[in-house]
Amino acid sequence: xxxxxxxxxxxxxxxxxxxxxxxxxxxxxxxxxxxxxxxxxxxxxxxxxxxxxxxxxxxxxxxxxxxxxxxxxxxxxxxxxxxxxxxxxx
Amino acid sequence: xxxxxxxxxxxxxxxxxxxxxxxxxxxxxxxxxxxxxxxxxxxxxxxxxxxxxxxxxxxxxxxxxxxxxxxxxxxxxxxxxxxxxxxxxx
Ligand code: FES
Ligand code: FES
Numbered sequence: 395x396x397x398x399x400x401x402x403x404x405x406x407x408x409x410x411x412x413x414x415x416x417x418x419x420x421x422x423x424x425x426x427x428x429x430x431x432x433x434x435x436x437x438x439x440x441x442x443x444x445x446x447x448x449x450x451x452x453x454x455x456x457x458x459x460x461x462x463x464x465x466x467x468x469x470x471x472x473x474x475x476x477x478x479x480x481x482x483x484x
Numbered sequence: 485x486x487x488x489x490x491x492x493x494x495x496x497x498x499x500x501x502x503x504x505x506x507x508x509x510x511x512x513x514x515x516x517x518x519x520x521x522x523x524x525x526x527x528x529x530x531x532x533x534x535x536x537x538x539x540x541x542x543x544x545x546x547x548x549x550x551x552x553x554x555x556x557x558x559x560x561x562x563x564x565x566x567x568x569x570x571x572x573x574x
Binding site (some may be wrong): 430 | 501502503505508509510511512513517518520521522523524525526527528529530532539540541542543549558559560561562563564565566567568569570571572573574
């Protein structure tokens with residue numbers, strides 16, 4: 395049983411207030427192309443220059459839609475496990 | 485000025501408690517392949533069967549790594565603007 399008198403002057407036992415905070419569903423893209431209603435990108439396979447290209451799925455890349463490795467920092471900060479999509483030409 | 489006496493028996497004015505709740509950085513993948521340290525997928529271009537394939541970047545698809553349209557529900561629920569990566573064979 396908690397004794398609350400931190401308000402000052404009240405010696406009566408008060409029930410502590412319980413505040414329940416529920417997280418709402420959150421956006422996963424904090425800032426990429428927010429003027430667009432939906433961010434969709436297209437990879438044209440014949441135009442791929444390298445045998446392997448990594449595409450971002452963490453929405454934190456500075457070179458989006460390409461992966462720049464920013465998923466590593468995001469995973470460390472949040473305990474997440476996201477990574478890129480690799481497109482392999484052959 | 486707020487008059488607080490809801491604890492009962494206290495007629496003195498109390499300062500309302502201020503509770504600041506800050507959202508921490510959140511994971512963006514709630515449940516896909518959480519046993520894997522990092523979820524990376526590879527598209528082998530010569531094995532693509534369709535001229536156009538959509539890959540999920542919202543981490544909500546029931547057919548991940550493919551897009552099943554679940555980004556629409558996620559965007560509506562959160563105000564987000566994410567969408568798939570389209571891989572176009574030719
Ligand atoms: S930077 Fe986003 S997946 Fe690598
Ligand atoms: S279902 Fe995830 S981007 Fe479409």
